[in-house]
Amino acid sequence: MKRNSFRYLWIGQALANSGDLFYIVGLMAIIHGMTGSAMLMAMIPFVTTMARFISGSFAPVLMDKYSLKSLLASSQIGKTAVLFLLLVTYYVLGEQEVTVYAILGFVFLISLLDGWAAPASHAMLPRLVDAAELTKANSFVALVDQLIQLGGWAVGGLLVVAMGGSNVIWLTFSLALAAAVFMKMIEDRHEAAPEQKGKADISNWNSIQEGWTLIWRQPSLRAIHIMYVLETIAGVIWIAAIIYVYVVDALNKEEAWWGYINASFFLGLMLGGLFGMRGAGLIDRNIRKFVICSSFGISLMTFGFGLTSVPWLALVFSAGFGIFEQLKSVSLQTTLQRSVSIHLLPKVYAAQSALVSLVFGLSTLLFGYITDEFGVRATYFIAAIVLFISGCYALRIRTRLPALGEGPEQQVRIGIE
Structure with a gap:
């Protein structure tokens, strides 16, 4: 570093x-x-x-x-x-x-x-x-x-x-x-020479689908991205429009509490990041457990947040969500980077970026409709269920997640024909 x-x-x-x-x-x-x-x-x-x-x-x-x-x-x-x-x-x-x-x-x-x-x-x-x-x-x-x-x-x-x-x-x-x-x-020691880049004999369409194909064919990548999709769907509950309705309808507080909740959420993310830096070795040795436990932790915090009408408890649940969210994010990010060779990783991240953007955009419309039709508490309960499903899925496929020492060189590489 x-x-x-x-x-x-x-x-x-x-x-x-x-x-x-x-x-x-x-x-x-x-x-x-x-x-x-x-x-x-x-x-x-x-x-x-x-x-x-x-x-x-x-x-x-x-x-x-x-x-x-x-x-x-x-x-x-x-x-x-x-x-x-x-x-x-x-x-x-x-x-x-x-x-x-x-x-x-x-x-x-x-x-x-x-x-x-x-x-x-x-x-x-x-x-x-x-x-x-x-x-x-x-x-x-x-x-x-x-x-x-x-x-x-x-x-x-x-x-x-x-x-x-x-x-x-x-x-x-x-x-x-x-x-x-x-x-x-930046000096990238793995950077291909310009002439090698130019000689890549691959069509634009094959290039576009390469990351998607890797995600679909490799069990560990498919498992990671299913969790990413579920988390992205539920993560929409933290957009400003839904938090604003929550503050007014669930907490019966003034608009300033929108800022307090956001601040506590980001404080939780920062605490999770600090723990990740200080306890990197612990996470590495138990990365599968961290993915599973943080998944269920996020679900529990979301459920508590949607259920409570006590403002200070809402801040606690918001900070707790941030802590578990950061630990899960770091664990999945590290797992993904260990599952793919550095030369194929850009393609996977490109596909992931497109996938998450599309899911987030559609989920914003979906949860906006649910909030209008069924109330903001229903939105958080549904999100908690989605996150609980993500936790159950992480528990079920835990053996597909690479542990410490299982880098790309130990795994089967999947190419594009």
Whole structure:
């Protein structure tokens, strides 16, 4: 974890994630100031999800042609260019309705660039640290990300008040440019030579389906992604719209409690990340048990959260959910990285990114409907059942999950004919 390239990766990713968060806050402020429409503001996460699904689907084609480092750097450089065009368009068109739709178009383009950056970043990490440090490295990166998420929204809001929405976009422009510099400084010892990349005799369609085929054919990967899908479906309960209804209807509290619950959730994620760093060896030796226990723990916390009407208990359950969620996420992430060779891992992450984006988008609509028709408590009870099923599934297929020492070289590699 002390290698410079790993340091460049997490710093670059931290800058990029901070910029993404700030620019969303800035755009929300701009759109709200122009229209006051909650629906148009809600279009930003929807457009983002759909764009990442499309980009994640086609990312393997780019991964066959370019190195992961090049994809990470080009994503940030591309974002700086699109952000510049967004700002120019905003200043030229002014505050009119067509400007909003132009902004959404630029959001779509930026999210397309993010769609290949995220799987490339996840796949790069195992190349930069020793196999024995994977759990610790994953926990550290997750902790940094949660720190940004925890403080970023508040900092972004303060920046919007102090600087204005458009100036916050300029700040994002600078952060994306700095992130690109750090990504270019990474040295990937496993990177294929340019001429080898160009000689890859594989069609675009085969490239796109390679990650999906690996996930489907390899039992350990299929098991991991079934759990990912179930968790993604249930994870929709933490979106702002559902939490807001929960605070009002279940807790009978004012809007400020929406912030308290989010803060306790991210605090739990951070505590889980710290435990992952400090107890990496313990997790490695018992990784199957951690996947199973955290799965049931998440279900129990969700059920308690949906059942309670006591505000302080809701904070406890929210923090507990965050702790178990982080432990499960780190365990599954490490398990996945040990199940696939570093050369095939980018394709798997690309397929995973597309799959999770699609499932999350559809689940948002489903749970929104359930909340409207049956009430917010029903939403959390159903989510708890889905997570309990995930726990039962993890218990049933525990032997398919590789334990410590079972790296890709010990497993059957599945290729594409």
